[in-house]
Amino acid sequence: MRSAPHHEATPAMTPAASLVFTTLLSHGPLTRAEVGRRTSLSPAAVTKAVRPLMELGYLVEGVDEEARPAVGRPATLVRVDGGRALFIGIKVTGDEIIAVLADLCCRIRIARHVRLTGRAPETVLPVLTALVQELLTEADGFGVRVRGLGIAISGDVDRAGGVVRYSPFLEWRDILLAEIAGTATGLPVTVDNDVRALTVAEHWFGAGVGLSDFALVTVGAGIGCGLVVHGRVVSGAHGVAGEIGHLSLDPHGPLCHCGNRGCVEAIASDPAILRAVRAATDQPVTDAADALALAHGGDPAVRGVYARAGEAIGQAIGFLVNILGPERVIISGEGLAAYDLVAEGIRDAFAASAFGTAAQCDLTTRPLPFEEWARGAAATAIQSFMGSGMWEEAR
Amino acid sequence: MRSAPHHEATPAMTPAASLVFTTLLSHGPLTRAEVGRRTSLSPAAVTKAVRPLMELGYLVEGVDEEARPAVGRPATLVRVDGGRALFIGIKVTGDEIIAVLADLCCRIRIARHVRLTGRAPETVLPVLTALVQELLTEADGFGVRVRGLGIAISGDVDRAGGVVRYSPFLEWRDILLAEIAGTATGLPVTVDNDVRALTVAEHWFGAGVGLSDFALVTVGAGIGCGLVVHGRVVSGAHGVAGEIGHLSLDPHGPLCHCGNRGCVEAIASDPAILRAVRAATDQPVTDAADALALAHGGDPAVRGVYARAGEAIGQAIGFLVNILGPERVIISGEGLAAYDLVAEGIRDAFAASAFGTAAQCDLTTRPLPFEEWARGAAATAIQSFMGSGMWEEAR
Numbered sequence: 184m185r186s187a188p189h190h191e192a193t194p195a196m197t198p199a200a201s202l203v204f205t206t207l208l209s210h211g212p213l214t215r216a217e218v219g220r221r222t223s224l225s226p227a228a229v230t231k232a233v234r235p236l237m238e239l240g241y242l243v244e245g246v247d248e249e250a251r252p253a254v255g256r257p258a259t260l261v262r263v264d265g266g267r268a269l270f271i272g273i274k275v276t277g278d279e280i281i282a283v284l285a286d287l288c289c290r291i292r293i294a295r296h297v298r299l300t301g302r303a304p305e306t307v308l309p310v311l312t313a314l315v316q317e318l319l320t321e322a323d324g325f326g327v328r329v330r331g332l333g334i335a336i337s338g339d340v341d342r343a344g345g346v347v348r349y350s351p352f353l354e355w356r357d358i359l360l361a362e363i364a365g366t367a368t369g370l371p372v373t374v375d376n377d378v379r380a381l382t383v384a385e386h387w388f389g390a391g392v393g394l395s396d397f398a399l400v401t402v403g404a405g406i407g408c409g410l411v412v413h414g415r416v417v418s419g420a421h422g423v424a425g426e427i428g429h430l431s432l433d434p435h436g437p438l439c440h441c442g443n444r445g446c447v448e449a450i451a452s453d454p455a456i457l458r459a460v461r462a463a464t465d466q467p468v469t470d471a472a473d474a475l476a477l478a479h480g481g482d483p484a485v486r487g488v489y490a491r492a493g494e495a496i497g498q499a500i501g502f503l504v505n506i507l508g509p510e511r512v513i514i515s516g517e518g519l520a521a522y523d524l525v526a527e528g529i530r531d532a533f534a535a536s537a538f539g540t541a542a543q544c545d546l547t548t549r550p551l552p553f554e555e556w557a558r559g560a561a562a563t564a565i566q567s568f569m570g571s572g573m574w575e576e577a578r
Numbered sequence: 579m580r581s582a583p584h585h586e587a588t589p590a591m592t593p594a595a596s597l598v599f600t601t602l603l604s605h606g607p608l609t610r611a612e613v614g615r616r617t618s619l620s621p622a623a624v625t626k627a628v629r630p631l632m633e634l635g636y637l638v639e640g641v642d643e644e645a646r647p648a649v650g651r652p653a654t655l656v657r658v659d660g661g662r663a664l665f666i667g668i669k670v671t672g673d674e675i676i677a678v679l680a681d682l683c684c685r686i687r688i689a690r691h692v693r694l695t696g697r698a699p700e701t702v703l704p705v706l707t708a709l710v711q712e713l714l715t716e717a718d719g720f721g722v723r724v725r726g727l728g729i730a731i732s733g734d735v736d737r738a739g740g741v742v743r744y745s746p747f748l749e750w751r752d753i754l755l756a757e758i759a760g761t762a763t764g765l766p767v768t769v770d771n772d773v774r775a776l777t778v779a780e781h782w783f784g785a786g787v788g789l790s791d792f793a794l795v796t797v798g799a800g801i802g803c804g805l806v807v808h809g810r811v812v813s814g815a816h817g818v819a820g821e822i823g824h825l826s827l828d829p830h831g832p833l834c835h836c837g838n839r840g841c842v843e844a845i846a847s848d849p850a851i852l853r854a855v856r857a858a859t860d861q862p863v864t865d866a867a868d869a870l871a872l873a874h875g876g877d878p879a880v881r882g883v884y885a886r887a888g889e890a891i892g893q894a895i896g897f898l899v900n901i902l903g904p905e906r907v908i909i910s911g912e913g914l915a916a917y918d919l920v921a922e923g924i925r926d927a928f929a930a931s932a933f934g935t936a937a938q939c940d941l942t943t944r945p946l947p948f949e950e951w952a953r954g955a956a957a958t959a960i961q962s963f964m965g966s967g968m969w970e971e972a973r
Contacts, residue, residue, distance in 0.1 A: 415808050
């Protein structure tokens with residue numbers, strides 16, 4: 184996020200308040216006692232954390248009408264007031280921009296898709312800015328201000344600096360995206376790697392809720408991986424983390440765009456599968472749908488390509504699990520369209536490469552359309568808002 | 579650690595107090611202002627954290643006599659009082675037990691080595707108990723009580739349950755070590771994986787001081803790896819983490835005891851190197867020293883075995899760095915004796931497999947004799963002591 188000037192009067196939320204807030208985002212509404220149980224905070228600490236959030240209207244408290252007991256006092260529940268603030272989240276793919284207007288509970292209120300005619304920053308940024316302006320106009324109807332913009336981009340993204348250092352898909356290098364988008368829209372901007380942003384959403388609202396250690400593996404145009412360890416997303420000291428796409432599994436495998444051979448991405452990404460299918464068949468294969476149709480038609484060579492892709496993904500997940508020991512690995516991405524063709528390879532190769540009890544790690548698939556990725560971008564904007572002094576100023 | 583009964587009067591140290599304590603362990607003595615700067619705690623929070631620790635004598639405060647200024651007040655420094663409590667740390671290898679008596683600053687006061695005549699629990703445990711009794715007697719001379727015993731064992735160790743689930747080297751399965759050693763010695767016992775214990779010591783006192791994300795790779799009888807992510811040691815949801823030894827890098831490589839082929843441990847551990855050297859030469863090779871001598875004598879086949887070992891270690895480190903993006907990887911273990919023979923392979927393979935900026939990760943070697951591993955075990959006992967109610971009871 185672009186750094187706001189620091190004043191003593193507007194500190195970042197305390198760690199306890201932040202913990203209470205995200206617990207209520209994921210699990211609310213809850214009684215104060217339940218908040219204490221889930222956060223391991225004392226009743227006094229819960230009271231202290233809740234008070235300023237309630238005074239500023241981020242949390243509201245009310246009687247649980249649905250569970251009013253026959254006798255005695257009904258339970259009082261605390262929840263996040265979704266309508267208190269709005270955020271915009273954007274995911275840029277190679278082909279389109281997906282934008283969502285989300286509330287403070289990160290519920291999607293409006294979603295928009297716009298096709299892109301090119302990938303250069305000069306083409307993408309005006310479309311992005313126009314889309315944000317459109318959603319800002321729509322937001323007027325809610326009578327609540329938009330407090331932040333999150334943008335999710337694939338590749339090497341420096342969130343702290345707001346810079347897209349290198350996005351291979353978009354062919355962007357060193358784009359000061361937070362500054363550019365902030366100037367164009369007037370909003371505080373958070374730029375993050377797209378898989379990391381999606382991982383935040385999965386941690387708060389998806390298959391990662393309640394887990395302190397999990398991985399999200401995305402299969403599609405590339406192979407991505409977001410990691411949560413000790414309850415927080417891993418960013419990598421040098422900006423690289425979760426790069427299972429570039430584990431070089433086979434020294435005799437296909438050449439990867441990174442220069443190595445046999446990387447997972449060079450075997451199991453959609454373009455890699457398409458290349459291998461073309462090489463394995465003499466039929467016209469123009470896109471992933473053609474390749475899928477051939478495989479589903481029973482072509483053994485094409486089915487072999489998918490099986491090999493599943494094997495590479497499963498082995499990479501095994502390596503990841505041996506190193507980190509997460510509770511769960513969530514598999515998602517556009518590549519799930521071919522999941523029936525790769526599932527067996529993934530499970531067998533994972534079982535073969537996982538060491539000892541690591542094999543107990545839960546493997547789950549989750550279809551997450553691009554709107555969910557945009558929602559992840561909105562989630563990073565909420566993180567920035569609550570992690571800065573802005574939440575105190577937004578009276 | 580064996581679970582102590584919970585009473586309200588003896589809570590675990592608060593997270594802030596624990597942070598202040600470990601900061602002073604690693605960096606002390608420090609002024610209160612410097613403690614605040616390093617922990618990001620407010621002056622009030624530092625005061626609140628320091629007070630009970632000082633009342634109970636774990637921290638002491640005094641004028642910095644060495645830096646007394648010509649005019650004005652001298653700085654007042656806070657430090658851990660090492661003499662306030664003693665701990666015993668033990669590392670069990672296949673051949674010997676190494677035990678240290680350490681103070682609260684984890685400084686080694688006494689160290690003992692005892693050869694083992696066998697590896698079965700019936701052989702090892704009486705020797706271990708006698709060694710602890712010997713150190714307890716020695717500790718009487720210091721006039722301070724021994725507050726805990728840490729035992730470091732290679733393999734799959736469940737620290738929370740105090741159980742050695744499986745140690746391949748010792749051929750132990752499901753040994754309730756914390757309970758057995760606790761009954762025999764009367765001490766609270768912490769049992770942990772040996773590399774994880776060494777990682778705690780490196781984090782507090784070694785090449786990991788001040789780093790929130792690093793890895794420790796140990797090369798020797800096996801290939802081990804300890805990880806610190808977001809400032810805390812990673813244990814793995816199912817007990818497995820840091821298992822880079824069982825990344826299967828080469829499907830045509832040598833068979834590993836885990837059942838796979840081409841694992842790092844099957845290529846680069848001391849026994850694997852010895853097997854490969856025997857296969858590559860017609861000279862009598864009885865131990866690692868013989869193999870080293872042949873390599874240093876210039877035998878190309880033997881040098882090739884070491885080069886291949888270095889390559890496997892470097893590639894595994896590359897995989898680890900691509901996944902986690904640590905600031906530093908510390909390479910240690912008995913295998914460092916051959917470091918001149920493997921260093922080039924490690925560096926080249928790491929550089930080839932690290933993706934993008936991940937290659938900026940710092941690779942460092944550190945000779946860490948087994949006494950340091952025993953010190954790591956003592957560090958885990960200090961963690962347990964400060965993390966339980968015991969620190970409050972030990973008046």
